Amino acid sequence: MVRVAIIGASGYTGAESIEIILRHSEAELTYLSALPEECGAVEEVFPRFKGRCGLQIEPLDIDKLTGLADVALCCLPHKVSMGFVPKLLKAGLKVVDFSADYRIKDTEVYEKFYQVKHTDTANLKRAVYGLPELFREQIKGACLIANPGCFPTGALLAIAPLLKNGLVETNSIIVNAVTGISGAGKNPSVKFHYPNMNENIFAYGIGTHRHMPEMEQIAGVIAGSDVNILFQPHAGPFDRGILSTVYCHPKKKTTGEQFMKLYKDFYAGEAFVQVCSEAPAVKNVAGTNYCHIYPAFVKDRIVVFSAIDNLVKGASGQAIQNMNIIFGLEETLGLK
Amino acid sequence: MVRVAIIGASGYTGAESIEIILRHSEAELTYLSALPEECGAVEEVFPRFKGRCGLQIEPLDIDKLTGLADVALCCLPHKVSMGFVPKLLKAGLKVVDFSADYRIKDTEVYEKFYQVKHTDTANLKRAVYGLPELFREQIKGACLIANPGCFPTGALLAIAPLLKNGLVETNSIIVNAVTGISGAGKNPSVKFHYPNMNENIFAYGIGTHRHMPEMEQIAGVIAGSDVNILFQPHAGPFDRGILSTVYCHPKKKTTGEQFMKLYKDFYAGEAFVQVCSEAPAVKNVAGTNYCHIYPAFVKDRIVVFSAIDNLVKGASGQAIQNMNIIFGLEETLGLK
Amino acid sequence: MVRVAIIGASGYTGAESIEIILRHSEAELTYLSALPEECGAVEEVFPRFKGRCGLQIEPLDIDKLTGLADVALCCLPHKVSMGFVPKLLKAGLKVVDFSADYRIKDTEVYEKFYQVKHTDTANLKRAVYGLPELFREQIKGACLIANPGCFPTGALLAIAPLLKNGLVETNSIIVNAVTGISGAGKNPSVKFHYPNMNENIFAYGIGTHRHMPEMEQIAGVIAGSDVNILFQPHAGPFDRGILSTVYCHPKKKTTGEQFMKLYKDFYAGEAFVQVCSEAPAVKNVAGTNYCHIYPAFVKDRIVVFSAIDNLVKGASGQAIQNMNIIFGLEETLGLK
């Protein structure tokens, strides 16, 4: 049994991680921590776990944690995470980090978009970007996984086959995405007050969303050259899911059938990426670790649609997929 | 033209009042006030008024207001309202007050449920309860209207024909109601954070909701004797509307047809109360000042269903209906 | 491994059953059938199973089924079910039947509410009502389970402790319930067309809902005497969940604390019934087999709130809980 600690267990990705580990046949929760004011019995913090989980969420105590767990799912926010990850690693745990702190390799870019100095560049260097469908081999031996952002997961899975094969212009990719509101986290705000968000949809983060440089970095790794992405997120009136609509210019004329075959071949054998024969719907992936993709050829452009659950494949599910890989477990455990 | 001031214009009932007055052919907005931190151009405070209303919301200045308006729609919260209403009356304005401060005639009950001493008992005495379908004559000559609560409006219109005619036991009435979330006001909270409220429904205010004594008081006036009501509100995942399901025991055997005729006769000539031949749906009254009612006879019990929009018939629309009556205008102006 | 067949696999309860069995460690799907026009690969019929289930849904062939499965989850509609259940039993399968055909013991009542003659009274007699928290012992040895209706499940769990202990008047119980729209099944209709149902709530089945006699029969069994229930369902704008608000008159004075203790004792040791210390929210049980209950004492009346997921504890989850009991498995397998 892999013993799992969740650091920052009181938020939405913490809850989703608890939910998945409870169903996991070869992993068990052994330690949960959060800020002191958010501690308490799991079933008090999240009433949906009443009778399902007897653990307490407690203030982080690294000494206590050491020896209690084999892996930490670190669900702390950006900037906070890099303060704790070094301690978790030092305590001998594998770490899957949900924050952006170990995703952006270029600290200048990180510091520009996150407005803080990076304080753990040593670990940043060895962190592996945890998108298993693209970087499975590196993940296998890693101690520290930078679990991808939700938008990058959906967008990168959508365009990886094109970038890897050099089929599209890399200076004019547009990623238009709509996310459900669980992506905004659990803290109440004016924008996401029910009477404001219900029956509403709007764009945000125009030109400034932090997932844009992350997408560009990883897209560049896949393509082997610089990639320029215009990423525009929107918030829509639903709980879970991200629908990405990606527009690209092909480098040369290809047919829709050729693209479809390319995608099916690229993702052959992947449990969690399904190439569909029609436009995906977020409801079909909600609550699952699956990504549904449909590439189309429209008016000499390629339009790729992808759907994921932002809390599962876009966060906790992917983290546990990474955990399964690191510990040599069947990759789909707890996630089918 | 009736000149209308809105005091407390920055909340949902303020916005709804603005919306209605903008369409009103014989009334015009002349003054809007709110707390200093919520002031600004109407179209900044509420982007839906961009290009539709050029007014400013400004900190309340009674001197300035005097002479600018004939009537104040006072959208202040409970307890705050009774601090300002005396000044508005003194300035010579008619006042339609949205708070509970002038609804509960028994100050002991008021003080128990609202946990504050009543500071304006003089005006409390002469305030008229502004449910036009039941108290139109008193409203005509009134200077101060206590605009009814949203739940009491739906419930009282549902049971008034029964109470007025002494047809039901007055010690066992149950009002089960579900409200949309605009009823909770504009301030963000954990309960009404979109990911908490979406796809959810729950009861609240169990045994303690402040609209219970208000219902009982007015029901007592209608019945001419004490009435005991068990009122249980629920919050449901929609913006607007209250569906009330009222359960009563008839005093003697009557048929469904007799009840239907009773309701149709009782509300004959009323523009805003429609007796339906099937269960009402909140969507059919959303955005309108109408109340749809359907009385049914089930297993020797009477079950009456009513639907209103909590922000219109349950607040701003009813206030303007009251205003129309006071100023001798056609009662439906701005509201059809 | 228990081999599971699902008869009528193309509807919502079929899909939910597939979802649960896919996560079940000691049961496996071996046969799925539906009407010929609804057959095909599971992942075509339900895109959410893409890559998760390789089975075909095929037209029912009892001969083929025999020997392939140990138990049939029979998700056929009322009236249709009793045509197939005898054949499934004859083929040697245990049957958990989702329809109402084996729930109502009094065929006269059945025939009045379902408007059809009962054609399988032999099996009706030996069918066991599958509410494990109340009838676990009988379920253990049963060949045919009448899986309870969704509304009766929520209502009966809410009032069983009161009825069992003779604490309430049995002639004046009111069950007011709101259900999500998955309860209406998968066939499009005007009422449940998105623009009609969204932002809406309304009552239906006034005085005629078929779950009323089912509730009364089982409540009578629990109480040991006739019970009269006024049941009023409503449809609300969400996918999953039933919130029941049950109003009763206590026979004698008792305190809130006494009731709370009664409930905690009554459901002590039950995995799936959780007695809460505040009003339950359907979102906390959505997607789970749990029932959250909160009993309150208001103005000399008892008001009990219960929340379940209509597709899980109200249908497929409870069916699999029954299956687990019949086959001597841990009762919570696949359902935690």
Add this chain to the structure above:
Amino acid sequence: MVRVAIIGASGYTGAESIEIILRHSEAELTYLSALPEECGAVEEVFPRFKGRCGLQIEPLDIDKLTGLADVALCCLPHKVSMGFVPKLLKAGLKVVDFSADYRIKDTEVYEKFYQVKHTDTANLKRAVYGLPELFREQIKGACLIANPGCFPTGALLAIAPLLKNGLVETNSIIVNAVTGISGAGKNPSVKFHYPNMNENIFAYGIGTHRHMPEMEQIAGVIAGSDVNILFQPHAGPFDRGILSTVYCHPKKKTTGEQFMKLYKDFYAGEAFVQVCSEAPAVKNVAGTNYCHIYPAFVKDRIVVFSAIDNLVKGASGQAIQNMNIIFGLEETLGLK
């Protein structure tokens, strides 16, 4: 008083037109028609008009209609409309046609996308495209208005200032739009069954949506040269509104401030187009005839956001705006 007939009054755009005309101070409904099976009292067909409209919807009788109305709002579907419009014109009525039949000037394109031969090319030639902000002068003298499609309205208002001033490349415009479900009409379907559409979002009409050639034609008229638009619609879980996100390549370097000024100048004096200083939200225009626009400059691309209500500015509101213009009324009557 302008006397208004609504042909095809039983659908959503018919209902919205009724709603607006009821509030219109210088127009009145005099005749409503629909298919025989959808006729009846307005308040039976649409319960929300109970007590608000005493008219009957009746089978179309051109003879009766002649003399009863000055203008017909023709809410018939594509293909059907061109069978009736010639008769309405012959009867001496002005016609505002909601269908696509008189929008596409090139009958070859029309016949390709609508799969039917055009049978009224005479009137097609003289029909004026009813987007008042761009074609007000032609509308003034017109007898037949082709009321724009909902998506073209939102997209064209977003890009008109750019096209008119030759500021963007016309071969690479992408219009990504999300519409609420009222746009799908009132007939139930699997896709828009509540449990399918709720909590869902998906793309549709990939490469084939009929509003694409309409957008391109009118964009071409505005630009004075061919315009190629990649239009991708999505359906989102809300009733009303279209959010368009339009991506363009500027021809030369310009600043965000210059674009903002361009937009403000272009729409100066337009009542219904508001240039905003942040991303528009559909909820702010829902139920209104307004279009909110925000142009942004991101990574050398121009991204323009626009929000409208598909049933108002995208259909009935715009039709009545056109009607106001034709009859020399104040353009905003009934629509403020």
